[in-house]
Amino acid sequence: MDNLPPLGEVLTYHSFIAFLFGSFISLVTITNPASKVPMFISLTDRLSPRARRRTASKACWYAFVILTISLFAGGLILQWFGISYGALRVAGGLVIAIIGYRMLFRTESDRYTPHAHRINVAFFPLAMPGIGGPGAIAVVIGLSTEIAELKTALHKTLAYSATVLSIFVACVVVWLTLHFAERISRALGVEGTEVLTRLMGFLLICIGVQFVASGVHTLVIAA
Numbered sequence: 001m002d003n004l005p006p007l008g009e010v011l012t013y014h015s016f017i018a019f020l021f022g023s024f025i026s027l028v029t030i031t032n033p034a035s036k037v038p039m040f041i042s043l044t045d046r047l048s049p050r051a052r053r054r055t056a057s058k059a060c061w062y063a064f065v066i067l068t069i070s071l072f073a074g075g076l077i078l079q080w081f082g083i084s085y086g087a088l089r090v091a092g093g094l095v096i097a098i099i100g101y102r103m104l105f106r107t108e109s110d111r112y113t114p115h116a117h118r119i120n121v122a123f124f125p126l127a128m129p130g131i132g133g134p135g136a137i138a139v140v141i142g143l144s145t146e147i148a149e150l151k152t153a154l155h156k157t158l159a160y161s162a163t164v165l166s167i168f169v170a171c172v173v174v175w176l177t178l179h180f181a182e183r184i185s186r187a188l189g190v191e192g193t194e195v196l197t198r199l200m201g202f203l204l205i206c207i208g209v210q211f212v213a214s215g216v217h218t219l220v221i222a223a
Contacts, residue, residue: 015150016158023143023166026207027067030096030135031170032103032200033177034193039130040181043121055122056178060171062127067140067167070132071160074141075148085145086218092138093211099135100204103197131174135204140167142211149218 147159
């Protein structure tokens with residue numbers, strides 16, 4: 001019994017792990033790296049392999065910056081416009097659920113249509129709205145509202161650190177996916193990509209419902 005860690009350290013550790021894995025799963029699900037493969041291949045079809053890899057790296061770096069800024073500036077934006085944490089969580093959950101619904105029940109008109117060649121596609125449309133789109137931003141800001149409600153500065157610091165780390169790891173996963181886009185496209189095929197996209201859509205609906213439930217709970221308590 002004397003060798004057991006203090007209760008406070010155990011709770012701090014579990015809080016860090018919870019935010020790390022929770023944020024990572026939510027971000028990987030919402031970004032759906034496999035769904036970016038057809039778009040990436042189409043937008044970079046005229047680029048050399050080296051330029052294609054450089055484009056993938058820039059896109060993921062831009063997405064990391066966008067999501068990290070959203071994490072820390074989200075609370076300030078809410079205060080500026082007088083939006084409560086509960087309202088934001090409900091709205092973000094609805095956005096995420098709608099995106100998931102479209103992925104789950106998408107039709108031919110929802111599929112990506114190749115655009116004309118662009119000189120720089122790393123920021124738009126790959127990073128924004130491809131990787132760091134409205135859904136991912138909504139997830140990050142929703143997480144920032146949960147962090148803001150933590151009791152101690154230590155827990156908030158660890159939660160922010162875990163979330164930033166999860167954003168970084170999620171962007172690395174996307175980068176790896178884009179780096180091996182051609183191989184993944186051949187391995188999955190059209191049907192495999194379709195199945196994975198619809199599975200991700202269902203998970204997004206679940207995440208969105210959870211955000212809405214958490215937001216409603218916060219609004220009820222505040223009332």
